[in-house]
Amino acid sequence: MNEGNFVTPFAQRFQMRVPVVQAPMAGGATTPAMVAAVSNAGGLGFLAGAALTPEKIASEVAAIRALTDRPFGVNLFVLDPASPDDATVRRALDAIDPLRADLGLPPGRALERYAPDFRAQLETLIELRVPVAGFTFGLLPAADVERLHANGQYVIGTATHVAEGLAWRDAGADAIAAQGAAAGAHRGTFIGPFEDALVDTMVLVPQLADATGLPVLAAGGIMDGRGIVAALALGAQAAMMGTAFLTCRESAIPEVWKTRVRGMSDTSTTVTRAITGRHARGIRNPLMQRLSETADNIAPYPVQNALTQELRQNAGRAQNGDYLSLWAGQGAPLGRSRAEGLGAAELMAQLEQEWLAAAERVAAFTR
Amino acid sequence: MNEGNFVTPFAQRFQMRVPVVQAPMAGGATTPAMVAAVSNAGGLGFLAGAALTPEKIASEVAAIRALTDRPFGVNLFVLDPASPDDATVRRALDAIDPLRADLGLPPGRALERYAPDFRAQLETLIELRVPVAGFTFGLLPAADVERLHANGQYVIGTATHVAEGLAWRDAGADAIAAQGAAAGAHRGTFIGPFEDALVDTMVLVPQLADATGLPVLAAGGIMDGRGIVAALALGAQAAMMGTAFLTCRESAIPEVWKTRVRGMSDTSTTVTRAITGRHARGIRNPLMQRLSETADNIAPYPVQNALTQELRQNAGRAQNGDYLSLWAGQGAPLGRSRAEGLGAAELMAQLEQEWLAAAERVAAFTR
Numbered sequence: 001m002n003e004g005n006f007v008t009p010f011a012q013r014f015q016m017r018v019p020v021v022q023a024p025m026a027g028g029a030t031t032p033a034m035v036a037a038v039s040n041a042g043g044l045g046f047l048a049g050a051a052l053t054p055e056k057i058a059s060e061v062a063a064i065r066a067l068t069d070r071p072f073g074v075n076l077f078v079l080d081p082a083s084p085d086d087a088t089v090r091r092a093l094d095a096i097d098p099l100r101a102d103l104g105l106p107p108g109r110a111l112e113r114y115a116p117d118f119r120a121q122l123e124t125l126i127e128l129r130v131p132v133a134g135f136t137f138g139l140l141p142a143a144d145v146e147r148l149h150a151n152g153q154y155v156i157g158t159a160t161h162v163a164e165g166l167a168w169r170d171a172g173a174d175a176i177a178a179q180g181a182a183a184g185a186h187r188g189t190f191i192g193p194f195e196d197a198l199v200d201t202m203v204l205v206p207q208l209a210d211a212t213g214l215p216v217l218a219a220g221g222i223m224d225g226r227g228i229v230a231a232l233a234l235g236a237q238a239a240m241m242g243t244a245f246l247t248c249r250e251s252a253i254p255e256v257w258k259t260r261v262r263g264m265s266d267t268s269t270t271v272t273r274a275i276t277g278r279h280a281r282g283i284r285n286p287l288m289q290r291l292s293e294t295a296d297n298i299a300p301y302p303v304q305n306a307l308t309q310e311l312r313q314n315a316g317r318a319q320n321g322d323y324l325s326l327w328a329g330q331g332a333p334l335g336r337s338r339a340e341g342l343g344a345a346e347l348m349a350q351l352e353q354e355w356l357a358a359a360e361r362v363a364a365f366t367r
Numbered sequence: 368m369n370e371g372n373f374v375t376p377f378a379q380r381f382q383m384r385v386p387v388v389q390a391p392m393a394g395g396a397t398t399p400a401m402v403a404a405v406s407n408a409g410g411l412g413f414l415a416g417a418a419l420t421p422e423k424i425a426s427e428v429a430a431i432r433a434l435t436d437r438p439f440g441v442n443l444f445v446l447d448p449a450s451p452d453d454a455t456v457r458r459a460l461d462a463i464d465p466l467r468a469d470l471g472l473p474p475g476r477a478l479e480r481y482a483p484d485f486r487a488q489l490e491t492l493i494e495l496r497v498p499v500a501g502f503t504f505g506l507l508p509a510a511d512v513e514r515l516h517a518n519g520q521y522v523i524g525t526a527t528h529v530a531e532g533l534a535w536r537d538a539g540a541d542a543i544a545a546q547g548a549a550a551g552a553h554r555g556t557f558i559g560p561f562e563d564a565l566v567d568t569m570v571l572v573p574q575l576a577d578a579t580g581l582p583v584l585a586a587g588g589i590m591d592g593r594g595i596v597a598a599l600a601l602g603a604q605a606a607m608m609g610t611a612f613l614t615c616r617e618s619a620i621p622e623v624w625k626t627r628v629r630g631m632s633d634t635s636t637t638v639t640r641a642i643t644g645r646h647a648r649g650i651r652n653p654l655m656q657r658l659s660e661t662a663d664n665i666a667p668y669p670v671q672n673a674l675t676q677e678l679r680q681n682a683g684r685a686q687n688g689d690y691l692s693l694w695a696g697q698g699a700p701l702g703r704s705r706a707e708g709l710g711a712a713e714l715m716a717q718l719e720q721e722w723l724a725a726a727e728r729v730a731a732f733t734r
Contacts, residue, residue: 207633
């Protein structure tokens with residue numbers, strides 16, 4: 001590609017030499033070092049801000065800005081404050097406590113707070129003028145989108161089917177993250193049942209592009225240059241890749257999680273709400289299995305998520321993969337051939353070479 | 368593309384100007400007129416032979432050969448003879464009879480035969496020297512693959528995940544049809560539970576190409592030129608498209624089925640075993656809903672399929688879409704903009720233009 005040319009208007013907007021957005025991944029994967037490395041390598045890095053307090057978001061953003069002058073994003077979960085009744089918490093703990101006991105933890109208790117306050121997080125993004133603000137789990141009111149726009153910020157909404165894409169367009173979003181069924185971790189579905197919203201990336205991307213007319217970022221199953229070019233061919237303006245970066249050196253998840261991701265097959269993941277109260281794709285393990293057996297006890301997100309957190313944190317410290325939430329995309333095995341502990345910058349360099357080579361192969365068809 | 372050049376070795380093998388295989392679709396869609404039209408237009412047409420007696424396969428193949436000199440395929444379901452016990456049939460009929468009553472049909476009865484004999488169908492394919500023999504639902508013994516090869520026939524096996532692709536490679540198959548989760552109608556899964564085998568086309572195609580080294584045909588969610596180029600970028604040697612042809616003029620399914628396919632959204636389909644005893648993707652309707660409510664009563668394929676057949680045939684004749692099996696791929700809405708009653712040859716001409724234009728857009732990225 002010629003110097004100064006960009007593949008798509010979205011890539012042009014953020015001066016992306018490589019049409020890759022590193023997907024935000026809650027749970028510790030998206031460190032400032034990763035976000036900055038991706039942006040510095042010509043992509044767009046994304047911090048997962050959903051689980052962070054406003055203060056932590058501010059310090060992480062400062063750390064990113066110390067490492068790069070280029071644009072980056074922060075993603076939040078659009079959530080109302082949770083105030084579960086005692087019975088809901090009690091039932092959830094009844095199912096979680098035996099697993100806690102396995103790790104030597106005392107019975108769990110109700111918490112004062114189940115998630116950071118979304119409105120406070122949003123104010124922080126505005127104060128900090130984070131260049132790209134991404135949203136999942138719900139629809140931002142149009143007035144908030146306007147505030148972000150007035151502040152010079154770019155807004156990306158997550159959609160798992162067309163109706164959600166249209167809702168984001170109507171709310172004023174600048175671009176749509178199309179979350180295909182293969183994507184790892186939480187499903188963004190906010191209209192209709194999640195079961196109806198497991199739409200293949202192959203199907204979702206062109207429909208969202210046609211229906212919304214907005215730039216679409218293709219997420220779900222993209223792990224290498226072949227996937228990037230497929231996404232562009234389908235009409236996406238960039239590929240959004242999470243799992244490919246999950247096992248990078250800069251990813252701060254427990255090593256055992258990385259090991260399990262590198263060892264999984266194409267049939268190792270499933271979608272469950274048992275661990276957090278919201279449907280999410282991860283590798284099957286005893287935690288998922290045992291919590292699924294008492295499905296009636298699962299509290300809604302973010303309550304269940306918070307109630308299982310200490311257990312999972314302990315498992316992480318002990319490198320016990322059986323009690324971790326092993327979020328991963330279905331395409332993970334496509335990354336197995338990459339070197340263990342690869343840095344995000346090196347991965348970006350490989351992806352740049354790969355996507356150009358894959359595009360060249362397609363170009364040869366036209367000659 | 369230059370005259371005489373073919374996009375991939377698979378396209379070269381069958382002199383395909385357009386890298387499109389029309390997927391076999393049991394249930395009446397793939398008439399000889401459709402198969403021949405696709406092959407004549409530079410693709411590869413495929414007759415769904417699974418539901419046909421050997422005599423009917425022979426007459427359909429003769430009809431195809433009267434319409435084209437080009438290669439074409441016939442697909443079969445690899446099945447053992449079914450001999451259900453009385454209780455299984457009785458339970459299934461208990462659930463089906465109320466629906467039969469709705470259409471004025473008397474209670475159903477056990478049948479003498481639940482499916483055509485697979486071995487006899489296979490012998491017919493060999494006698495007729497059908498150029499391409501495709502197989503779904505199971506693995507053909509290597510000895511049979513050898514017989515087909517010795518007879519100059521090309522063998523395609525269907526895989527829904529990598530382990531199935533490797534099994535087909537080991538059995539000697541020439542190519543793999545990669546059936547992604549978005550694909551319409553029956554899932555080909557024959558190793559492991561179907562739930563684990565809903566792998567996105569985006570993920571399945573590159574993995575099968577890497578793992579088997581065989582030509583891979585990408586099926587599931589491909590509806591237009593964008594999807595064809597995406598499939599090629601992922602490493603497929605052709606796109607395999609069913610739903611795009613389902614609503615064509617040559618498709619002999621009931622008109623009401625075509626109308627429902629044209630009216631569906633990206634969240635209208637689901638995967639169920641309630642109608643035939645094997646998991647299949649179709650549009651939700653009362654037949655699917657009501658048979659799903661008595662899940663314990665569902666007989667295994669092909670028994671359930673045969674027991675619901677008269678009901679569905681009656682519904683078809685009455686153009687009653689509520690009691691039909693409305694098989695369709697998840698990507699169907701991408702075909703909505705095409706003219707109603709489009710002929711298969713015209714669709715192929717559109718796809719040829721579209722895929723070249725989409726490839727040209729990707730080619731522009733490399734300049």
